[in-house]
Amino acid sequence: MCPVIQAKDVHKRYVLGRNNYVDALRGVSLEIEPGEMVAVMGPSGSGKSTLLHILGCLDSLTAGEVWLDGRRVDNLSGRELVRLRREELGFIFQTFNLIPSLNALENVALAAQYAGKSRGAARQVALETLAAVNLPNHHQHRPSELSGGQQQRVAIARALVNRPKVIFGDEPTGNLDSASSEEIVALMKTINKAMGTTFVLVTHDPEVAGACGRVIHLLDGKVSS
Amino acid sequence: MQVLRNVFRRKVRVLLTISGITIGVLALVVMGSMAERISVMVSGGTRFYADKVTVTAEGGASMFGNSLLSLKKREEIKAVPGVLEVSASVGTLLDPEAGMSFGMPPILLGDDMRGDPYESFRIEYAAGRPLRAGELGSVVVGSDLVTRLGAEVGKQVTIRGEQFTVVGILDKTLTAPDMAVYMNLADAQRLFAQDLPEMIRSFVDVEDLVTTFTVYPAPGVDPEELAQTINETVSGVTATGPSFFQEQIANATRILNAILYGVAIISLVVGGLSVINTMTMSVSERTREIGVRKAIGASDRQIVRQFLTEAGVIGLLGGISGLVLGVIAATLGDIALARSNVDLFLVTPRLAIGSVVFAVVLGLVSGLYPSLHAARMRPVNALRYE
Numbered sequence: 064m065c066p067v068i069q070a071k072d073v074h075k076r077y078v079l080g081r082n083n084y085v086d087a088l089r090g091v092s093l094e095i096e097p098g099e100m101v102a103v104m105g106p107s108g109s110g111k112s113t114l115l116h117i118l119g120c121l122d123s124l125t126a127g128e129v130w131l132d133g134r135r136v137d138n139l140s141g142r143e144l145v146r147l148r149r150e151e152l153g154f155i156f157q158t159f160n161l162i163p164s165l166n167a168l169e170n171v172a173l174a175a176q177y178a179g180k181s182r183g184a185a186r187q188v189a190l191e192t193l194a195a196v197n198l199p200n201h202h203q204h205r206p207s208e209l210s211g212g213q214q215q216r217v218a219i220a221r222a223l224v225n226r227p228k229v230i231f232g233d234e235p236t237g238n239l240d241s242a243s244s245e246e247i248v249a250l251m252k253t254i255n256k257a258m259g260t261t262f263v264l265v266t267h268d269p270e271v272a273g274a275c276g277r278v279i280h281l282l283d284g285k286v287s288s
Numbered sequence: 289m290q291v292l293r294n295v296f297r298r299k300v301r302v303l304l305t306i307s308g309i310t311i312g313v314l315a316l317v318v319m320g321s322m323a324e325r326i327s328v329m330v331s332g333g334t335r336f337y338a339d340k341v342t343v344t345a346e347g348g349a350s351m352f353g354n355s356l357l358s359l360k361k362r363e364e365i366k367a368v369p370g371v372l373e374v375s376a377s378v379g380t381l382l383d384p385e386a387g388m389s390f391g392m393p394p395i396l397l398g399d400d401m402r403g404d405p406y407e408s409f410r411i412e413y414a415a416g417r418p419l420r421a422g423e424l425g426s427v428v429v430g431s432d433l434v435t436r437l438g439a440e441v442g443k444q445v446t447i448r449g450e451q452f453t454v455v456g457i458l459d460k461t462l463t464a465p466d467m468a469v470y471m472n473l474a475d476a477q478r479l480f481a482q483d484l485p486e487m488i489r490s491f492v493d494v495e496d497l498v499t500t501f502t503v504y505p506a507p508g509v510d511p512e513e514l515a516q517t518i519n520e521t522v523s524g525v526t527a528t529g530p531s532f533f534q535e536q537i538a539n540a541t542r543i544l545n546a547i548l549y550g551v552a553i554i555s556l557v558v559g560g561l562s563v564i565n566t567m568t569m570s571v572s573e574r575t576r577e578i579g580v581r582k583a584i585g586a587s588d589r590q591i592v593r594q595f596l597t598e599a600g601v602i603g604l605l606g607g608i609s610g611l612v613l614g615v616i617a618a619t620l621g622d623i624a625l626a627r628s629n630v631d632l633f634l635v636t637p638r639l640a641i642g643s644v645v646f647a648v649v650l651g652l653v654s655g656l657y658p659s660l661h662a663a664r665m666r667p668v669n670a671l672r673y674e
């Protein structure tokens with residue numbers, strides 16, 4: 064079986080000025096199998112977010128290759144990248160990043176609409192997905208009316224609504240108290256087990272890492288173990 | 289609905305922007321309704337002068353020229369081939385002491401009424417009846433002068449110090465007759481002569497006085513060509529076809545329209561600039577949101593559409609409120625002016641629809657740059673933005 068994510072000697076250099084640059088990634092290679100739940104750990108500035116953005120097709124790389132599901136993706140056109148983000152990849156964030164003017168249901172439905180579903184169909188699948196993340200009520204609540212844990216559930220539902228192969232999370236529990244954090248980790252674990260969705264989670268939290276099947280350590284832009 | 293919620297996320301700012309457009313559209317509606325009223329008047333005016341040739345003393349060609357002609361010229365003109373009938377008239381200012389005024393001054397017109405059977409410009413009577421040929425001491429009053437003269441059918445009015453009986457009052461025509469008092473040629477000749485300087489008066493024969501001949505072409509004769517022929521064959525006169533008056537009027541209105549619409553467009557452009565400003569601020573405040581939208585699958589086009597829709601809605605709201613205020617302003621303006629019998633504003637459907645469409649287009653055009661800017665943001669840069 065081919066890995067769902069494969070990075071081959073990935074480099075990322077941020078050019079800040081003429082002779083001023085940061086090498087955020089310096090030759091990262093890794094493979095993640097379908098259905099894995101992987102934690103990415105490392106000190107601040109080690110390139111975790113950068114790696115996540117590149118694997119998640121949100122950012123370009125300077126050298127190397129990225130393969131998703133047996134297909135090379137680092138050289139794809141903008142349209143192809145949009146399709147990938149819609150159908151195969153999901154994102155959750157430390158600060159949840161729900162759209163403040165939309166309620167919970169609309170936030171989830173938005174991703175389905177972007178993927179081409181009609182209003183009605185998007186609403187339907189959003190309702191189902193909200194139920195799947197144990198948030199059957201609160202549909203009409205705006206993000207500001209929800210607790211952090213509830214917001215992250217909505218965000219997970221939004222990432223999940225198009226049934227992606229991989230969900231990327233950049234410190235998804237970083238803004239949660241330990242109780243909510245545990246709930247969210249448990250939820251992701253359930254989804255991972257039940258639906259086979261691959262999770263790649265950047266985290267500082269040993270509890271989160273402990274729930275993952277594998278931990279990838281980054282140090283100075285390289286995989287250290 | 290989601291659009292409205294996004295638009296009104298910053299209530300004060302958006303309301304200010306909408307007011308900017310509102311004021312622009314208000315100006316467009318008010319100015320435009322004046323231009324529309326004028327264009328209605330002009331089409332009435334040009335119809336009034338259509339298919340006739342006007343003959344005045346040589347060099348004195350103007351709409352109400354009062355250089356003097358002799359009635360004897362009538363036969364000469366009538367003899368020109370293609371002339372069906374010639375009517376003689378004396379036209380002068382109703383009030384010779386009147387200074388400059390806005391629009392047409394009131395005029396006094398005495399006519400021998402020979403042209404009446406051939407006149408294509410139909411005049412309806414609000415009250416009373418037409419003047420009869422040779423009926424001395426009687427007048428017909430144009431609708432805009434009714435209040436000013438205190439005219440009532442059967443009652444007397446004072447014109448240049450003399451008493452006349454009102455036999456008819458005209459319906460509104462939106463053109464020259466509204467500001468005219470009609471009487472028989474002999475009455476007008478007398479009033480006209482009274483006002484001539486002593487020196488000249490002793491030389492003229494009152495009954496021979498004419499300021500204008502109106503020539504009615506025979507069927508099938510082109511009035512412009514007939515005017516040409518008269519100029520070539522009759523000495524001492526200038527004949528002008530309908531196009532001269534049409535052009536004179538069209539030129540005057542063209543300039544006026546340019547000024548009216550110019551003022552309105554400038555105020556709208558200012559409104560448009562404030563849309564650019566608002567949308568640019570909105571995009572930069574929502575940089576992170578744009579990044580998130582892209583991360584969850586929005587294409588550039590979907591982002592553009594979202595922000596363009598918001599800009600269009602701002603334009604639409606401004607357009608509608610501007611139109612409503614404009615209609616109210618025009619209506620109140622006309623009510624205020626009703627006492628002086630002036631109709632200044634006319635909000636036509638094309639003006640109403642045009643102003644709202646213009647406001648929406650303005651919103652879209654102004655929103656285009658900020659929207660494209662939003663769509664071009666790289667998702668990761670937008671996400672990292674704090």
Ligand SMILES: Nc1ncnc2c1ncn2[C@@H]1O[C@H](COP(=O)(O)OP(=O)(O)OP(=O)(O)O)[C@@H](O)[C@H]1O
Nearest residue numbers: 077079085087106107108109110111112113114672
């Ligand atoms: N857009 C950028 N422009 C320039 N330098 C950047 C940019 N993004 C990240 N960097 C730099 O690249 C390096 C890696 O950053 P990255 O955000 O990937 O680290 P991280 O492991 O996620 O850190 P943290 O735990 O603090 O989130 C850092 O030195 C950072 O300053």
Ligand SMILES: [Mg+2]
Nearest residue numbers: 111112113233
């Ligand atoms: Mg980071």
